[in-house]
Amino acid sequence: AQSVAQPEDQVNVAEGNPLTVKCTYSVSGNPYLFWYVQYPNRGLQFLLKYITGDNLVKGSYGFEAEFNKSQTSFHLKKPSALVSDSALYFCAVRDPFVDTGTASKLTFGTGTRLQVTL
Amino acid sequence: GAGVSQSPRYKVAKRGQDVALRCDPISGHVSLFWYQQALGQGPEFLTYFQNEAQLDKSGLPSDRFFAERPEGSVSTLKIQRTQQEDSAVYLCASSYSGRAQETQYFGPGTRLLVL
Numbered sequence: 001a002q003s004v005a006q007p008e009d010q011v012n013v014a015e016g017n018p019l020t021v022k023c024t025y026s027v028s029g030n031p032y033l034f035w036y037v038q039y040p041n042r043g044l045q046f047l048l049k050y051i052t053g054d055n056l057v058k059g060s061y062g063f064e065a066e067f068n069k070s071q072t073s074f075h076l077k078k079p080s081a082l083v084s085d086s087a088l089y090f091c092a093v094r095d096p097f098v099d100t101g102t103a104s105k106l107t108f109g110t111g112t113r114l115q116v117t118l
Numbered sequence: 119g120a121g122v123s124q125s126p127r128y129k130v131a132k133r134g135q136d137v138a139l140r141c142d143p144i145s146g147h148v149s150l151f152w153y154q155q156a157l158g159q160g161p162e163f164l165t166y167f168q169n170e171a172q173l174d175k176s177g178l179p180s181d182r183f184f185a186e187r188p189e190g191s192v193s194t195l196k197i198q199r200t201q202q203e204d205s206a207v208y209l210c211a212s213s214y215s216g217r218a219q220e221t222q223y224f225g226p227g228t229r230l231l232v233l
Contacts, residue, residue, distance in 0.1 A: 004160075032218050043122070043209055043224040044161070051219040090160050094218050104218040105151065105174065108160030 002027045006109035013081045021076040021112045023091030032094040033074040037087045081116045122225035130231045131200045139195045139228045141210030149216030153209040200232045
């Protein structure tokens with residue numbers, strides 16, 4: 001079964017500093033990986049995804065993530081954090097062997113709260 | 119264009135009441151997903167439709183939960199005889215065709231509180 005772990009409940013960083021939000025995964029084959037952000041009382045907003053190809057994926061709002069197959073990780077990064085980046089971040093994985101146009105649910109981690117302070 | 123919309127945004131129900139939650143997916147999106155997000159947790163899969171066909175309902179927690187999408191667009195998640203443990207945010211998502219590499223786009227959710 002596929003699973004995702006986000007080992008940090010909260011990450012604190014000062015504005016202007018780089019940030020990293022960690023994610024590790026477990027799937028039977030090569031994974032499809034996603035990052036979403038959730039602001040209070042709002043749904044999940046898509047940030048970026050890794051499907052295949054270049055291990056460094058660039059997404060919305062200056063975020064990027066690096067796929068590392070040997071470490072089964074997909075950490076989210078941003079070179080310079082903003083106070084407005086403060087939110088709840090979710091990593092998710094999808095089983096690529098279900099790519100038949102049928103069931104393709106996402107399995108989410110428990111989320112990491114990012115707090116960016118001045 | 120418009121994103122995924124859900125209604126109501128908030129619902130308070132007394133234990134034992136039936137509730138119905140609505141999802142309007144992005145126009146033209148074939149696939150529709152329902153997730154349940156308990157407080158402090160990540161979303162968990164409930165069920166999946168491709169057009170009007172419910173292809174996976176393995177995540178529905180009990181037979182009190184029922185979902186439908188009769189015309190392949192709008193979907194309704196119904197919870198019968200609500201219990202306090204049903205309190206959660208219910209998220210709907212849609213994607214263009216449902217292939218694994220596609221992005222799922224989420225609605226704002228319906229926050230259900232069962233008293």
